[in-house]
Amino acid sequence: METFPWWSEDQKKLAKEIKAFTEEVLPRDVEARWKREFPWDIFKKVAEKGYTGVAVPKEYGGMGLGATGACIVVEAMCRMPGSGRTQVGNMIGGLRQIIEFGSEEQKKRFLPRIAKGELGAVVITEPVAGTDAAAIEMTAKRNGDAYILNGKKRFIVAAGVANRYFVYARTSNNPDDVAKYRHLSAFVVERGAPGFSVEKINEIIGFENIQNGVLDFDDVSVPLADRIGEEGDGWKIMTAGLNFERTLICAMTLGWQTELLKNAVPYAQRRVQFSKPTIDIPANQAKIADLIIRLRLSRIATYYTAYLWDLGWDITLESNSTKVFCAESAQKSSLEAIQVMGGDGVTPFYTPQAFMQVAKVEHIAGGTMEACRQVIFKSGLRIMAEDLTMPRRVIHKDLGVPVPAAGPVEKQSNISEEKVLALLAEDYRINPGLYMSRGDLSEHFTDSAALDNVLIALEEKSLAKVYRTKKGIELAKATYEGLKKAHPKEYYRWFPEWVDGDRKF
Numbered sequence: 001m002e003t004f005p006w007w008s009e010d011q012k013k014l015a016k017e018i019k020a021f022t023e024e025v026l027p028r029d030v031e032a033r034w035k036r037e038f039p040w041d042i043f044k045k046v047a048e049k050g051y052t053g054v055a056v057p058k059e060y061g062g063m064g065l066g067a068t069g070a071c072i073v074v075e076a077m078c079r080m081p082g083s084g085r086t087q088v089g090n091m092i093g094g095l096r097q098i099i100e101f102g103s104e105e106q107k108k109r110f111l112p113r114i115a116k117g118e119l120g121a122v123v124i125t126e127p128v129a130g131t132d133a134a135a136i137e138m139t140a141k142r143n144g145d146a147y148i149l150n151g152k153k154r155f156i157v158a159a160g161v162a163n164r165y166f167v168y169a170r171t172s173n174n175p176d177d178v179a180k181y182r183h184l185s186a187f188v189v190e191r192g193a194p195g196f197s198v199e200k201i202n203e204i205i206g207f208e209n210i211q212n213g214v215l216d217f218d219d220v221s222v223p224l225a226d227r228i229g230e231e232g233d234g235w236k237i238m239t240a241g242l243n244f245e246r247t248l249i250c251a252m253t254l255g256w257q258t259e260l261l262k263n264a265v266p267y268a269q270r271r272v273q274f275s276k277p278t279i280d281i282p283a284n285q286a287k288i289a290d291l292i293i294r295l296r297l298s299r300i301a302t303y304y305t306a307y308l309w310d311l312g313w314d315i316t317l318e319s320n321s322t323k324v325f326c327a328e329s330a331q332k333s334s335l336e337a338i339q340v341m342g343g344d345g346v347t348p349f350y351t352p353q354a355f356m357q358v359a360k361v362e363h364i365a366g367g368t369m370e371a372c373r374q375v376i377f378k379s380g381l382r383i384m385a386e387d388l389t390m391p392r393r394v395i396h397k398d399l400g401v402p403v404p405a406a407g408p409v410e411k412q413s414n415i416s417e418e419k420v421l422a423l424l425a426e427d428y429r430i431n432p433g434l435y436m437s438r439g440d441l442s443e444h445f446t447d448s449a450a451l452d453n454v455l456i457a458l459e460e461k462s463l464a465k466v467y468r469t470k471k472g473i474e475l476a477k478a479t480y481e482g483l484k485k486a487h488p489k490e491y492y493r494w495f496p497e498w499v500d501g502d503r504k505f
């Protein structure tokens with residue numbers, strides 16, 4: 001595995017070791033998939049090596065190699081789709097959530113168990129709550145020093161085989177709590193808790209030997225001590241956990257994308273058609289080049305995201321953007337690797353078809369591509385707000401066309417209808433199809449407190465049109481009447497130089 005210059009010596013050493021370890025257990029992983037056996041024996045070895053504790057801090061029995069270390073292990077292990085997913089399951093079932101939101105007592109109790117290889121599961125999705133995870137219906141009612149959980153969960157990876165279930169349930173129906181996303185809480189439920197059972201195991205593409213299923217919680221009593229964070233913290237904990245999960249999913253796709261190249265390139269070097277190896281065919285070379293591009297960019301983005309996480313940064317934007325890029329890259333690359341390999345690519349005797357399946361699953365699991373894009377849109381606009389301001393433009397005095405304005409806007413005092421209308425009219429010359437935002441207008445005045453009243457007055461006189469949201473007036477624009485009132489027709493006229501004489505009617 002290629003290392004990155006910012007990795008610590010321990011992380012570089014880990015990359016070398018885990019690569020060798022994966023080579024060793026790979027044959028058994030393939031056998032387990034054919035036999036549809038859960039890869040317990042491999043997972044046990046992973047735990048013995050300490051890799052299950054890669055991201056657990058040293059003081060709680062782990063290797064302390066952070067999200068970067070976690071991605072290194074997942075990337076290497078995801079040459080093996082089933083075993084790799086088990087390792088991810090171990091880490092998404094509470095690790096990050098407990099490190100960030102657990103009490104000291106909970107960290108001491110749960111983290112060493114994760115480090116030793118206790119398998120976990122993350123339990124969010126319900127029959128009626130998928131992308132709309134805030135609509136969770138499972139209830140958790142306080143009863144003395146415990147909560148009583150009732151409801152069903154579905155699509156849960158490691159259902160039945162995990163020992164520790166990180167469950168989100170509804171602790172309030174108060175509309176105010178719901179509006180503030182304070183209606184959910186997070187709990188750890190232990191396998192074997194009375195009333196907790198597996199209802200069904202799903203058959204899912206790419207999950208030949210990994211259980212995924214429906215869970216039933218029938219009056220399951222969970223001690224108060226196993227609630228993570230405060231009551232009402234569930235949504236906050238879930239989103240932080242999902243950012244970590246999405247980063248690990250990216251690392252999974254790195255393993256798959258590497259394996260696709262490992263299949264397609266040597267195959268094409270050995271397959272002869274038209275008296276030459278198929279690797280010499282430009283169409284195959286272009287596909288392989290695309291596989292390489294996607295893998296290398298996916299690796300940079302994934303390990304950059306993990307690095308930011310290890311620095312304690314908010315990685316909402318990076319983890320979601322990288323998940324979309326990596327999952328889409330893995331799918332495109334799997335289709336192209338199969339194409340390079342022709343008919344052999346669609347047989348189970350080579351692995352690319354398996355990676356095509358798991359890649360598609362990751363367009364859904366851990367948050368759909370659409371859900372991630374929603375997060376990217378919202379957090380992108382917030383985080384990048386400074387870069388997304390409307391460039392201020394003015395009309396060039398000789399050219400008569402809009403050009404970027406130098407320096408800040410010249411502020412005016414004593415806001416009035418005439419001054420605001422003049423600004424709206426001037427903006428018509430600069431951005432004829434656009435409204436001005438409230439912010440665009442108010443920055444022109446030393447005191448813009450009366451801006452709304454002025455706009456309403458202009459609107460009542462049909463000189464301006466305004467656009468309102470729940471927050472109030474957001475946008476405004478001069479009407480035809482307003483433009484006429486602000487300036488004579490000639491003021492708005494402009495012709496390119498080559499239009500002369502008669503043609504300016």
Ligand SMILES: Cc1cc2nc3c(=O)[nH]c(=O)nc-3n(C[C@H](O)[C@H](O)[C@H](O)COP(=O)(O)OP(=O)(O)OC[C@H]3O[C@@H](n4cnc5c(N)ncnc54)[C@H](O)[C@@H]3O)c2cc1C
Nearest residue numbers: 122123124125130131155156157364365366367368370371
């Ligand atoms: C293999 C697998 C493993 C999984 N593992 C787990 C697990 O371990 N734990 C767990 O809790 N969950 C797990 N899930 C559940 C997974 O998180 C959900 O399947 C996912 O969030 C989508 O929910 P849904 O399937 O109900 O689709 P729906 O929410 O019904 O969505 C259907 C389609 O509509 C789109 N859509 C929905 N709402 C919007 C919107 N507002 N804007 C745009 N598009 C929208 C979706 O993107 C999707 O394309 C797993 C799922 C799979 C398939």
